Amino acid sequence: MITTVTMNTSIDKAYFMDHEVQNGTVMRVSRCRNSAGGKGLNVARAVKLCGEKVQATGLAGGFNGKYLESLLEKDEVQYQFLHIAGETRCCINILDECYGSTEYLEPGCEVAAEEEDRFLQRFPEIIQKSKIITISGSVPRGISKNIYAKMISKAKEMGKKVILDTSGELLKEGIKAKPTVVKPNQDEIELLYEVEIHTIEDVIKYARKIYEQGIPYVVISLGGEGALMVCEEGVFQGKPPKLEVVNTVGCGDSMVGGLAVALERNYTSQEALKFAVAVASANALSPNTGDFKPEICEKILSEVTVKRL
Numbered sequence: 001m002i003t004t005v006t007m008n009t010s011i012d013k014a015y016f017m018d019h020e021v022q023n024g025t026v027m028r029v030s031r032c033r034n035s036a037g038g039k040g041l042n043v044a045r046a047v048k049l050c051g052e053k054v055q056a057t058g059l060a061g062g063f064n065g066k067y068l069e070s071l072l073e074k075d076e077v078q079y080q081f082l083h084i085a086g087e088t089r090c091c092i093n094i095l096d097e098c099y100g101s102t103e104y105l106e107p108g109c110e111v112a113a114e115e116e117d118r119f120l121q122r123f124p125e126i127i128q129k130s131k132i133i134t135i136s137g138s139v140p141r142g143i144s145k146n147i148y149a150k151m152i153s154k155a156k157e158m159g160k161k162v163i164l165d166t167s168g169e170l171l172k173e174g175i176k177a178k179p180t181v182v183k184p185n186q187d188e189i190e191l192l193y194e195v196e197i198h199t200i201e202d203v204i205k206y207a208r209k210i211y212e213q214g215i216p217y218v219v220i221s222l223g224g225e226g227a228l229m230v231c232e233e234g235v236f237q238g239k240p241p242k243l244e245v246v247n248t249v250g251c252g253d254s255m256v257g258g259l260a261v262a263l264e265r266n267y268t269s270q271e272a273l274k275f276a277v278a279v280a281s282a283n284a285l286s287p288n289t290g291d292f293k294p295e296i297c298e299k300i301l302s303e304v305t306v307k308r309l
């Protein structure tokens with residue numbers, strides 16, 4: 001089984017606009033879709049669509065927390081959240097023809113130190129039956145910056161494999177605990193090393209720096225260019241075919257889902273990269289996050305190329 005961790009859960013609201021967005025005016029939304037969000041919940045849906053057993057954990061609170069759980073029930077995703085006093089946030093993704101996707105992400109409610117401690121105490125029991133743990137996204141206010149490092153150490157102590165997908169201080173601290181996989185995108189490595197990245201050679205250079213800190217698989221996602229993997233066998237790039245994308249929000253999460261499934265199935269590193277790129281790119285063809293048509297994913301999988309760099 002795979003457990004996905006989402007500390008900053010969200011009711012994701014996708015606003016589909018018929019007209020080009022004009023700032024400073026009243027805009028009517030043509031269609032709105034709510035989904036259980038925060039990165040790890042997108043990961044959970046992607047894993048489920050791949051056909052593997054999954055459960056979601058993290059923090060949920062208030063009316064939105066209850067709504068989130070009911071949305072997950074519709075998705076048929078099992079969950080075990082710690083219920084907190086604060087309210088689960090909302091995040092808005094405005095989809096229009098001119099700008100594509102514009103996201104407004106709420107920071108998340110204040111979480112008490114005692115609530116963080118309670119989650120960490122329950123964590124070993126929650127992940128007990130899982131072989132793979134994914135940890136994704138931001139944390140709400142009040143949560144310690146080394147919480148992911150603590151979870152990674154505990155999960156590894158219990159013999160689990162861990163995939164970390166986060167940014168900034170949480171990533172920096174998380175890397176110190178040596179998860180099995182980290183999946184930053186280009187912006188996230190620029191932030192981590194306070195550099196600007198212009199070429200694929202730069203990407204390889206900084207991915208290697210992370211690898212040298214004891215991370216067995218470093219996967220850098222590169223949007224339409226696919227993803228780069230640095231591992232013991234070398235450096236590889238997985239490239240999807242050219243696609244008419246619909247919504248790329250959640251592509252990174254779907255990639256984490258694909259990587260988790262690949263670890264669960266003991267794929268080789270190159271097979272894992274190919275599979276993760278296919279799942280992520282299939283998500284780009286759906287208006288929904290953490291969603292794809294399995295037959296489309298199969299077709300893309302047959303067209304993904306993996307080459308050694």
Ligand SMILES: Nc1ncnc2c1ncn2[C@@H]1O[C@H](COP(=O)(O)OP(=O)(O)OP(=O)(O)O)[C@@H](O)[C@H]1O
Binds near residue numbers: 240243278281
């Ligand atoms: N335009 C695209 N065409 C084909 N595949 C894409 C495209 N954009 C993203 N993907 C797929 O999704 C993967 C992850 O994308 P990306 O690098 O945008 O992740 P991310 O920045 O972490 O995403 P997010 O944070 O929005 O979930 C890519 O490696 C690729 O496989």
Ligand SMILES: O=P(O)(O)OC[C@@]1(O)O[C@H](CO)[C@@H](O)[C@@H]1O
Binds near residue numbers: 008091103136139250
């Ligand atoms: O604030 P975080 O956790 O970094 O990101 C939250 C978020 O943008 O990530 C997902 C897309 O990747 C959305 O479901 C969600 O709204």
